[in-house]
Amino acid sequence: MFEGISVPVIAKHFRFQWEPAQECYVLLYPEGMVKLNDSAGEILSCCGNQVSVDEIVEKLSKKFPDAHTLPEEVREFFEVAYEKQWINFD
């Protein structure tokens, strides 16, 4: 489905933003909204600017040095997000 060098981008017609009223990141799409948990929010906020999956893992590992399962978590999240059509890979 994707590799370390794949570049995840948020799908067309979706908008990702921080919602102060919900106190979380959300994805908005036609007539709906998904509230994201903290890790999903962190991961998606790294997407864009041609950043690859590996680079996202690296960046987040620096930010959360104690999260040992982080690489797997990021990959799992991208699998789910791709299945739900929130993201595509360039």
Add this chain to the structure above:
Amino acid sequence: MKNSGSTLIDRPGSPLWLLAELTYRCPLQCPYCSNPTDMAAIKDELSTEEWLKVIREARELGAVQLGFSGGEPLVRQDLELLVAEGHKLGYYTNLITSGIGMDAGRVAALKQAGLDHIQLSFQAGSEDVNNIFAGSGKAFEKKLVIARAVKDQGYPMVLNFVLHRDNIDELEDILALSEALGADYVELANTQYHGWGLQNRDALMPSEEQLQRAEALTNEYREEHPRGMTLYFVVPDYYEARPKPCMNGWGSMFLTIAPDGLALPCHSARDLPIDFPHVRDMSVSDIWYHSTAFNFFRGDDWMKEPCSSCPEKEKDFGGCRCQAYLLTGDAANTDPVCSKSPQHGQITDAVARANCQTKVDVPLLFRNMKNSRTLIAKG
């Protein structure tokens, strides 16, 4: 310490949806339109400034989806401006339109303003039925042109068809038309019997056989085209044993502002004998959290039997308040669609009439200002 119940109900969540019904004016005359039948008496549309204020205040409260509807929202020449403000504030902006009043230039201008999504409604899958129901001989042709313009701007193609007795049998045409237009999502929504729809209920309600055939065709399409158009089939609640969880609960996430600034928990609520607040008199925040009207049916203290002791009350909130009022005369009653409602016979009678072999054709009452005035005069 004992408390007095309702005062300690958790503070309701913020509204997520702002539906801006910009106007009741519309060039079409669909007999299932959900607008109030007394719309001819409702004047004094909000000004651009007033709409901007509403849009800002609802966003501050946390609303994320902004829908522009009507009537036909394109009638308002300030639509682009309102869209631009909504977009700037971080809303996901949706336009719910019949397409009449749009041309390629206007689609481009809306795109430029930041409009995220357009839902285009058709009245049928064929030109003749479409135009009869739209009450306009040119509607279909115009819609085809607009649909292409919408697609050209890179929007997902979201089509809406309201299904009823006279178009539900042409579902094949509807699907073929949708495919030809490159639709991504198709909403096949059975008529809801509010507003003009209730006036025309006997003329519009499909028979059970018609309904089953349409559902079967929909499922067949889904199976044969796993990566095809996404179809949403909305079943008419008259044919179900349980009501829909209307608006996901009164005042829980939806805020509708009517063309004249009346604030409503759903677009049909205007029919209820409740004094709804007005955005000219109150801030959106006061309306949402503190007005009597928005607190009227929050929680479940207001419920009557059989709802109040029913284990399913968390699931459907007792159904639709407007339907309860329109059919039983008391908005706090169980929605008569529920088979547990003592007034459920009203629903089964209407369904029986729709299934009667010798059913006589009932004339349609078209949605227009003239018919609205006639209905008002009749009281």
